[in-house]
């Protein structure tokens with residue numbers, strides 16, 4: 009991945025139609041698919057399924073893509089269980105784990121600078137939200153930033169090549185269970201919600217909220233985004249202490265992902281959960 013300033017080059021690429029069709033085509037189809045509910049109708053079964061699929065996959069995004077793979081802030085010793093987490097994450101149609109983690113590590117290295125692909129202060133909020141994924145540069149990813157993956161997650165070498173299939177399996181299941189309504193409501197509605205809530209962490213969470221820690225970026229803490237994203241909205245906390253599995257630091261900073269992982273730890277399914285350092289907790293008046 010180039011380390012040259014990207015935002016101007018990116019805009020030029022889009023103007024030159026150097027686009028990432030692998031993103032644009034499914035992204036557009038799934039958005040349009042939501043409107044099929046006008047013809048199929050909405051039943052309580054498919055609506056419930058949409059809520060369940062949103063929740064399972066939001067957990068997969070934050071506990072999988074982000075806290076397990078990108079930051080290795082905890083561990084899942086069981087390879088089979090890691091494969092389940094991989095499926096939950098990749099079924100949200102946010103490309104393979106290596107792509108997600110590579111881009112995320114790049115964001116932390118270059119937050120809010122010209123090198124950051126989705127810095128709202130540099131490229132604008134809408135561009136930071138989703139525009140950056142439209143161009144070919146975003147489709148690339150940097151294997152060099154993932155040298156630890158082979159040892160930590162050896163199964164990824166095999167399964168991550170099939171990440172494209174995870175959402176197809178899910179939409180197939182929804183269609184088999186509830187027909188076209190299942191595809192439109194259970195799959196498309198929940199997928200679009202998963203996408204845009206994830207994207208708000210890149211866009212609004214660097215614009216809207218409060219700051220507790222004086223990080224060299226514009227990250228903010230935001231309760232609403234934290235509730236919608238199962239804890240990711242405590243983004244200023246996260247930028248300050250990136251290797252911590254716990255992103256909500258106080259009782260009122262609800263971090264659903266951390267709470268669920270704590271249950272997993274009690275059950276012996278999850279290990280090595282990293283906490284924020286004592287000075288982080290002291291900053292909130294705790295010790």
Ligand SMILES: [Zn+2]
Nearest residue numbers: 119210227243
């Ligand atoms: Zn950020």
Ligand SMILES: [Zn+2]
Nearest residue numbers: 079112246250
């Ligand atoms: Zn992060």
